[in-house]
Amino acid sequence: MHEYSITESIINIACEELKNINYTKINSINIVIGKLNGFSPECIKFYFEFLSKDTEVENAELKFTLKNIKLFCPECKKEFETDEILFICHFCNNTKNLSILSGKEFYIDDMEVQE
Amino acid sequence: MKKVNVQKEILSSNDYVAQQNKDFFNHINATVLNIMASPGAGKTSVILQTIKNLPDLNLLVIEGDIAGDIDARKVEELGVPAIQINTGGGCHLNASMIQAAIERFPNNNIDMVLIENVGNLICPAQLNLGEDFKVVILSVPEGHDKPLKYPIIFQSANLVLLNKIDLLPLSDFDMAEFTGYVRRVNPDVEIIGLSCKTGEGIEEWIECLKGSFE
Numbered sequence: 001m002h003e004y005s006i007t008e009s010i011i012n013i014a015c016e017e018l019k020n021i022n023y024t025k026i027n028s029i030n031i032v033i034g035k036l037n038g039f040s041p042e043c044i045k046f047y048f049e050f051l052s053k054d055t056e057v058e059n060a061e062l063k064f065t066l067k068n069i070k071l072f073c074p075e076c077k078k079e080f081e082t083d084e085i086l087f088i089c090h091f092c093n094n095t096k097n098l099s100i101l102s103g104k105e106f107y108i109d110d111m112e113v114q115e
Numbered sequence: 116m117k118k119v120n121v122q123k124e125i126l127s128s129n130d131y132v133a134q135q136n137k138d139f140f141n142h143i144n145a146t147v148l149n150i151m152a153s154p155g156a157g158k159t160s161v162i163l164q165t166i167k168n169l170p171d172l173n174l175l176v177i178e179g180d181i182a183g184d185i186d187a188r189k190v191e192e193l194g195v196p197a198i199q200i201n202t203g204g205g206c207h208l209n210a211s212m213i214q215a216a217i218e219r220f221p222n223n224n225i226d227m228v229l230i231e232n233v234g235n236l237i238c239p240a241q242l243n244l245g246e247d248f249k250v251v252i253l254s255v256p257e258g259h260d261k262p263l264k265y266p267i268i269f270q271s272a273n274l275v276l277l278n279k280i281d282l283l284p285l286s287d288f289d290m291a292e293f294t295g296y297v298r299r300v301n302p303d304v305e306i307i308g309l310s311c312k313t314g315e316g317i318e319e320w321i322e323c324l325k326g327s328f329e
Contacts, residue, residue, distance in 0.1 A: 002206055002238030006125060013123050021119055031125070038241060038267045085266035086299045095302045108121040115117050 003039060007047035013108055015056045023113035026060045030110050034067040036085060036103035041066075060111075069103035129242050132210035136217065136245025143223040145175075146327055147230065149244050151268060152252035154234030157278035159186045160311035161252060161320075162229050166193045168321045172226040177216050179208040179233045186231065196221050207238040210245060227324075236261070240268035248273040248327065255279040255286055259293035266300040274305050276320065281310040 014029050033039060041064040052058045068081045073089035074097050080090045087098045124130070140147050152158045166174055176197045178187045181204060187197035198216045200208060208230065230246065232239040240249075251272040253261055256279060262269040269275065275297055283290070290308070297306055307323060309316025 002241065005205070005209065009125050009128055012128070013121070013125065017119065017121050017123070023117070023119075027116065036267065036270075038237070085270065086263075087270075087302055088299060095298060097302065106126060107124045110121050111119045113117055113119055 003043040004047050004051075006039060007044050007051050010044070010048070010062075010108065011052055011055055011057055014060070014111060017108075017111065018056050018113075021113065023115060025114040026057055027112040027114065028061040028063050029057065029108060030063045030065065030112070032065045032067060032105045032107055032109045034103040034105040035069050035083070036100065037106050039106065065109065067102050067105050070101040071098045072101050073098055126242070129210045132214050133243040133245040136210055136213050137247075138245075139217060140228065140245060140247075143225060145225045145228050146248075147228045147244075147246040148248050148250050149230045149232060149239070149246035150250045150252065151232045151236070151239040151272075152234065152254075152278075153236050153257060156234070156252045156254040156257065157311050158231045158234065158252055159189060161276060161278065161309075162186075162231060163189060163193065164311050164314075164317050165229065165321070165324065166190065166195050168317060169227070169324070173224050175220065175225045175228050177208075177213065177228060177230045179212070179231055181205070181233065202233055206233055206235050207242055208232050208244060209242050213244045236265040236268050240271045250274045250276060252276045252278050253293075255282045255288045259289045260296065262293070262296040262300055269297055269304075270300045272301060272304055274307070274323065275301075277306060277308045279310060279312070280308040280315060281313045 045062050048062055070079060070081050072079050073094050075094040076089060076092040078091050079101060088095050150158050162176055174195050176190045176195060178197055178199045179202060181202055184199040187199040190197035198219050200212050200216055230244060249271050251268055294306055307316055307319050309320055
């Protein structure tokens with residue numbers, strides 16, 4: 001359900017960007033989403049279908065690039081990727097002060113348009 | 116075909132309004148808590164206990180619910196102003212709703228704002244409201260495994276309250292497992308066990324709140 005308002009934001013940002021460029025057709029909106037965000041691309045696509053109706057981005061395809069969770073361990077000074085949202089070092093099992101290098105991203109990277 | 120560079124944060128419009136809210140709260144010198152939990156975990160009970168135990172502070176409560184104003188009326192019965200937001204189906208509060216609630220403040224002589232988010236362990240975690248602290252409440256009957264099932268909200272928490280600890284002897288809830296699971300998603304967060312029913316642990320919570328003013 002919370003993807004509804006998120007999808008509205010995506011459409012607003014994309015339509016605002018299109019005001020500044022010359023184009024005939026918009027093919028895709030490319031979104032980067034980190035796995036720590038918890039937003040569902042499938043859900044966003046579902047809402048996009050009807051929320052984009054009668055807007056400039058109607059019929060555009062939403063493409064998602066998923067960013068893995070990447071953490072840095074201050075104990076052993078190593079970086080590692082993980083699919084789990086659990087903060088434990090894969091190398092030394094440290095759980096303290098792990099920093100997030102990626103996984104929280106959520107932005108529109110670019111759009112593909114026909115000139 | 117041409118690529119148009121955008122590089123815009125999708126949550127930027129919410130974050131922008133959240134920052135405006137935060138600036139306003141700083142300006143009036145109010146500490147703001149965003150209280151999040153499942154339905155029935157005891158968000159309102161914790162708020163009512165907090166009101167009773169902080170009689171010298173000027174409090175204000177913002178209640179987020181899909182429908183109704185039952186909780187707001189309970190708060191008002193204790194003499195504290197309450198502003199009800201009905202999301203009409205929306206599963207979380209967002210920064211614009213808080214901004215609209217600010218317009219309805221009776222005055223700005225407020226030391227602390229307690230925001231009760233919509234009951235839900237999923238999406239409230241993802242939208243900032245302009246709060247100083249995110250407080251996540253879990254209750255004993257929900258089970259000790261929830262931090263692993265809903266890691267994002269526990270990861271976002273500045274403080275975790277475990278409510279209904281008076282039910283511990285009646286349940287299989289494993290306190291050590293729970294603490295371990297919380298620490299795995301949020302290593303340094305403080306966890307306070309309490310019971311709004313018996314009052315156990317309330318003092319520790321209130322001391323912790325007072326500490327946040329210093």
